[in-house]
Amino acid sequence: xxxLSCLTEAGKWRQCAPPTTQAALLPSQWQQGHMLDxxxxxxSTEHFIKxxxxxxxxxxxxxxxxxxxxxxxxKSDIHQxxxxxxxxxxxxxxxxxxxxxxxxxxxxxxxxxxxxGEPEVASAATVMQRFEREGCSVxxxxxxxxxxxxxxxxxxxxxxxxxxxxxxxxLTPPSSQGFAPHWDDIDAFVLQVxxxxxxxxxxxxxxxxxxxxxxxxxxxxxxxxxxxxxxxLQPGDLLYMPRGCIHQAQALPQAHSLHLTVSANQHCSWxxxxxxxxxxxxxxAIEESLGLRRSLPFDMSRHMGxxxxxxxxxxxxxxxxxxxxxxxxxxxxMPLDAAADRLSVHFIQQRLPPYxxxxxxxxxxxxxxxxxxxxxxxxxxxxxxxxxxxIALYHCLSNPRVLHAxxxxxxxxxxxxxxxSPSAHGRLEFDLGCGEVIECLLASHxxxxxxxxxxxxxxxxSESGVDVFEFLSDxxxxxxxxxx
Numbered sequence: 165x166x167x168l169s170c171l172t173e174a175g176k177w178r179q180c181a182p183p184t185t186q187a188a189l190l191p192s193q194w195q196q197g198h199m200l201d202x203x204x205x206x207x208s209t210e211h212f213i214k215x216x217x218x219x220x221x222x223x224x225x226x227x228x229x230x231x232x233x234x235x236x237x238x239k240s241d242i243h244q245x246x247x248x249x250x251x252x253x254x255x256x257x258x259x260x261x262x263x264x265x266x267x268x269x270x271x272x273x274x275x276x277x278x279x280x281g282e283p284e285v286a287s288a289a290t291v292m293q294r295f296e297r298e299g300c301s302v303x304x305x306x307x308x309x310x311x312x313x314x315x316x317x318x319x320x321x322x323x324x325x326x327x328x329x330x331x332x333x334x335l336t337p338p339s340s341q342g343f344a345p346h347w348d349d350i351d352a353f354v355l356q357v358x359x360x361x362x363x364x365x366x367x368x369x370x371x372x373x374x375x376x377x378x379x380x381x382x383x384x385x386x387x388x389x390x391x392x393x394x395x396x397l398q399p400g401d402l403l404y405m406p407r408g409c410i411h412q413a414q415a416l417p418q419a420h421s422l423h424l425t426v427s428a429n430q431h432c433s434w435x436x437x438x439x440x441x442x443x444x445x446x447x448x449a450i451e452e453s454l455g456l457r458r459s460l461p462f463d464m465s466r467h468m469g470x471x472x473x474x475x476x477x478x479x480x481x482x483x484x485x486x487x488x489x490x491x492x493x494x495x496x497x498m499p500l501d502a503a504a505d506r507l508s509v510h511f512i513q514q515r516l517p518p519y520x521x522x523x524x525x526x527x528x529x530x531x532x533x534x535x536x537x538x539x540x541x542x543x544x545x546x547x548x549x550x551x552x553x554x555i556a557l558y559h560c561l562s563n564p565r566v567l568h569a570x571x572x573x574x575x576x577x578x579x580x581x582x583x584x585s586p587s588a589h590g591r592l593e594f595d596l597g598c599g600e601v602i603e604c605l606l607a608s609h610x611x612x613x614x615x616x617x618x619x620x621x622x623x624x625x626s627e628s629g630v631d632v633f634e635f636l637s638d639x640x641x642x643x644x645x646x647x648x
Contacts, residue, residue: 181576191235191313196519199320203353203402203426212404217351218375221365222404223395232400233357236313239422242304242335246288249310257286258303259294262341267382270294280551295335303340304333307424308516308570314424315565319519322424326544328514330427330569336361336415344382345412347373352405356397359421363403365393366410376408377435383410395421432507440503442616447498448497453492508547509558513590517563518542527641532633537648540605546644555599557592561643564589592642597627598635605645616648 194202199211204224216222226232250612251257253271260269273287290310294300308314308331321329336342345366354363367389368374388410397403403412407429407447415421450456466472467479517523521541540546546559594602604625608617619632626632639645 166222179634192321193497194316196320197324200323203355216404216406218406221406222402223393223397224402225398226402227398227622230399233355233424234354236357236424237307237311237333237422239335239358239420241311242302242422243288243292245285245304245307246291250374251286251304252283253286254489256282256305257291258305259286259291259300260303260342261298261341262344263299265344265385267344270298270300287332295337299337299340301337301340302335303342304335307331307333309568315516316519318426321428322515323518323542323544325428325431325510326508327428328430328477328511328569330430331544332425332427332562334421334423334425336413336421337417338419339417341412343412345385345388345410345506346383346465347376347380347408347613348427349376349379349407349430351407351429352403352409352428353399353428354403355424355426356399356401356403357422357424358399359419360396360398360416361412361421361423362394362396362411362416363413365405366390367392368408368410374408375406375433377431377433380410388531433532437500437503437507438492440496440506442494443501444502445494445497449494449501452497453490453493454526455486456493473564497546502527502549505547505549509549512545512547512560513560513563514568515560515563516568517560517565518545521545521561521643523561523643525640525643527637528621530637530640530647532619532636532647534620536619538605538619538622538636539608539616539646540644541646546606548606550599553596555602557594557602559590559592559642559644562589579628592638594635594638595630597630598626600625601630601632605639 200212200238204212204222207222207224212222245251246257249256253259257270257271260267262268272284272287273290291302295302308318314331314333318329318331334342335577336359345364348370353474369387369389373380392409395403461483463479464483467475467477468483472480518541519588545561546557550556601622604622608615619636622632623638636645636647640647
């Protein structure tokens with residue numbers, strides 16, 4: 165029977181039986197638009213968002229469905245990746261251990277002193293020897309780049325969540341621990357695939373560590389807060405941890421452990437939105453507000469500053485009141501839509517190419533009539549912005565899968581042009597007159613299902629002089645629209 169462990173408002177864990185149980189689904193049976201529901205069964209996504217996201221951990225134990233995550237990844241798959249994919253230390257694979265309160269990294273094939281500083285391809289034999297004989301954990305970063313089922317899972321989740329989703333795989337020998345206690349800057353969904361692992365979750369010591377925007381350094385035992393949960397994950401189990409939840413994990417003695425950590429909500433906070441919004445809001449307010457352009461009072465330093473912090477003078481109160489009034493003028497100029505578009509563009513450029521879409525099509529195959537029904541090929545694959553004198557349409561169909569979750573130093577040659585500069589992917593320019601037509605197409609579907617727009621509607625929404633047929637032909641040639 166499936167059991168659940170969840171943290172109550174009172175800070176205590178309780179076990180509860182779910183209303184239903186569900187058998188495993190093979191990756192070939194997954195349904196696009198319902199992946200988070202599948203991961204969280206028997207909970208619904210709505211229940212999870214209301215009661216757990218950003219709030220408290222969730223443990224789902226599937227004792228009768230230990231094959232629930234079968235087909236995602238195996239220990240043999242990791243060995244094969246190491247043998248065939250030229251994985252580099254630090255970028256694609258980490259070899260590490262944690263014993264006696266100290267973490268040790270062995271991201272090299274030979275002696276540490278012989279390293280040249282250049283990226284080193286991990287030797288499969290060396291990595292597996294350290295795993296088998298030296299008790300080292302193996303972390304594969306971004307396995308979705310090479311493993312098809314994980315690519316499918318993450319692509320579907322990105323379709324559904326409209327925000328970046330990542331993944332790392334952790335292979336740990338029996339009775340071993342690879343990493344020190346720490347917290348992460350992501351929401352973590354731990355999917356236990358093989359073996360068993362004991363997890364310990366701790367409360368943050370300070371409220372300022374709740375939902376952090378950055379990951380922590382390795383923590384010492386004396387820095388750990390109150391133990392919130394100690395649980396053993398078995399195959400098929402899921403553990404959700406909000407950002408900032410301190411954790412550590414150790415494989416049980418009986419066998420190795422393999423789990424995937426699916427990550428979400430990295431740099432997707434209100435703070436990230438405001439970091440985009442507020443500088444532009446200030447620029448707009450300066451243009452409109454004479455008060456913001458006025459000179460500061462000559463006597464500011466007589467009433468403001470650290471040495472006057474405890475003063476309750478009338479001058480200090482008046483200065484603070486004026487500052488609040490001017491700040492409200494800045495807030496009134498907040499370009500929320502433009503900032504949201506900017507974050508959406510960043511996501512579209514960074515996300516995986518949608519699973520199962522073939523991309524470009526021959527515009528000669530496009531047949532249109534007055535009753536043609538037109539839609540984007542999938543929800544959430546494109547967004548638009550107004551940039552100077554054009555409409556820019558960004559899409560993800562040509563995103564390189566091998567660059568998903570890439571850092572600044574992680575740029576394979578296949579993703580570069582002949583002169584070594586990064587290739588441009590997924591940006592189309594159109595005349596400003598096409599704006600209404602693009603808006604009509606993008607607004608015609610919800611987050612989980614598509615709705616068609618009649619060609620007649622697009623013609624009615626277009627400005628004079630806009631060749632809707634040429635515009636649709638351009639989208640069709642990029643594989644962006646479906647026509648019935």
